[in-house]
Structures are given as structure tokens and as C-alpha cells.
Amino acid sequence: MGRPPCCDKEGVKKGPWTPEEDILLVTYIQEHGPANWRAVPTNTGLLRCSKSCRLRWTNYLRPGIRRGNFTDQEEKTIIHLQALLGNRWAAIASYLPQRTDNDIKNYWNTHLNKKLKKLQTGLEGHPRDGFAASQKMPRGQWEKRLQTDIHTAKQALREALSPEKPSYMSGSKSSDVCYSANPAQSSTYASSTENISRLLQGWKRNPPKPSQTNSVMTQNSFNNMSSTDSVSSDQGTSSWKSNDKDLILPEAFDSLFCFESFDSSHSDTSQSMSPEATLFQAESKPDSCAQLPFSLLEKWLFDEGASQGKDFLNDITLLDDSANLF
DNA sequence: AATAGTACCAACCGCCAAATG
DNA sequence: ACATTTGGCGGTTGGTACTAT
16 A cells, blocks of 8 residues: 555645644744645644645745745746746746745736737737747748757857856846845735744744755755755845846847847846846856756756757757856 | 726645655 | 555636726
């Protein structure tokens, strides 16, 4: 037989969490760390299933979560990554450690999707180029176009990965940088959980050693580490101050993902957020964030390329060459 | 002020791969 | 090797807040 069931299906509470439940959950995780969700309902007395506990923690209670309005930078990052990765919200969220996949997904569904549709219909009369227009191309033509764009992107990628030009590290204004050193400073943290966040202060000051039985770093563990580790280090923000002079020009991706309309009023930030810049922020982040393996990125790109056709494989493998520049 | 329509988002659902007994 | 559960993910929904009439 397999494992015992995590919780009885009967008597499991559903619906919104109460502050009392939140405190119970946070107190437990404060002591034991965010692991072994199966044991959480039993040990806390919560009438919730383990899944619900995990979800509540990862999407709402976990320290370092930033709530409230998305910045232009974040918006652009999401748009670019969505175009690159598709609806892989967890993957996208791994590049915005302060945002949850659920948050990003919601934001996409409620804001960005509509925005893009609007843009798409606006462009229908002028199918010059761009992602929206390319979707209307015949498949073969579209793939050809995409191949060309990937080739152009490769060059930008090489530049970005060049040691002489650590420009991919720049791009975020310190004010809206996603990797704020102290999440508690965020004024947008849900007011309804202020009591919880006070509890979390103690947890952050003295975080438990999570029992990392899994050698693979999951998104959540990555997020947890980045959020907690960064607390003790003020490199978090300072390392990510923008230096617009050294930016990689995103022309390659402007042609691949044509979002000029979003950038019109923020020309400086539009330049500062090429997909590489976004993607490699995580790579070049010090400490915990640098732990995001490059192979993961390769895999995503590889998968994306494979789904478009094997012709892209050659292009994608060139990413390996780029990686070797490290 | 009351009502209807819309937007937002927390939480649930179902599926899948990995883990485990 | 197999059966079963866990953990993780993306899609969807229901309740609530907000806005327009």
C-alpha cells in the first residue's frame, strides 16, 4: 500500500481563511518550517486539508510576498515571459520572487490579457509586425519569422552574457525592484494580515532550518529562501540598481514581442527590460537568487523551441554556447 | 439611495509527476 | 513492480468590492 491519506475528506473546512487559522498555520510553520504539509492539519488542529494549508502559505502568508499594484517593470516582465514561456505561471513567478504564481495568473487574466486583446484588435488594421500580428500569420511563415527573431535574439543574448558587459544586471529602478531586501517594508502587504506579518517578523529574524530533503530546489523553496535570505542582506536592492547606460538594446525582442504601446510613456524602462535582462536578473542575483540554475532556463527555452518545431533546436542549442561564456 | 453590472482575487478543482510504503 | 498519496501546477469559480446608472 501507499502512504496514508493526508486528511479525511469529511469534516474539512473550505472557504476563506480566518485570522485565527492563519495564526495557527504561521505559528506551526514558524516552528517546523514549510515542509511536510501532510502533517500540518493534524499537528495544528486546523480543519483544512494539507493542500489548502500549503496554498494558503505559498499564496498569502509566506514572508516576502508583495501585494497590490504591479509596477510597469513587473508588468513588462510578465508580458515578455508569458510570450516566451506561455502560461507557465510558476516559471514566470520564479523570476518575480515577491509575486505568487496565483497573483501573476490573476493579474494576467484580469488586466494584461484584456490589455493585449485590446492592443491586438487595435493592430488588426495594421498587421505590420509584432507578436500579435505574427499570430495571424500562416504557421510556416510565422515559424520562419520566429526563427529569424531567435537568431537576432541570440546575438543580443551573447552580448548580454558577455563578462565585459554585465549589463543584463541592470534594468530595475531601485524603487520598484522586485527583490526588495525587506518585505516588511512593503506598504502594500495585505492589511488584513498585518497581525500575521507581525508574527512573521519573529520568524524572519530567527528562521527555522527547513528540512530540505529534496535536492531539487522548487519554486516555493526558492522563493522562501530568497525572501528570507535577503532579509539578512542589504545587497538585495543595491545590487539591482539600474544603470541604463549599459543596457542591452532590446530590439531583437521588440520585434519578437512588439509591446511598444506599453512603453510609450516609459521609454527608459522599456529599454531596461529585455527578456534576457529579466531572465538573467535571477542568474546574476547574488546569493540565493543565483541558485536558480541556468539549465532550468535552458529547459524552458528548449521546451518552447521544441513545441514550435525541431528546426529551432539548433537555435536553442546555441544558448548552451552562450552559457559557456560564464 | 438603490440596483445592476463589472472587476478583482482568494480559494477550489482536477490533473499530473514524483514520492512512498 | 505496483498502488496510492503528496506536492505542484494551471484553469476556473464564487464571493466581495467597486462603479455606473
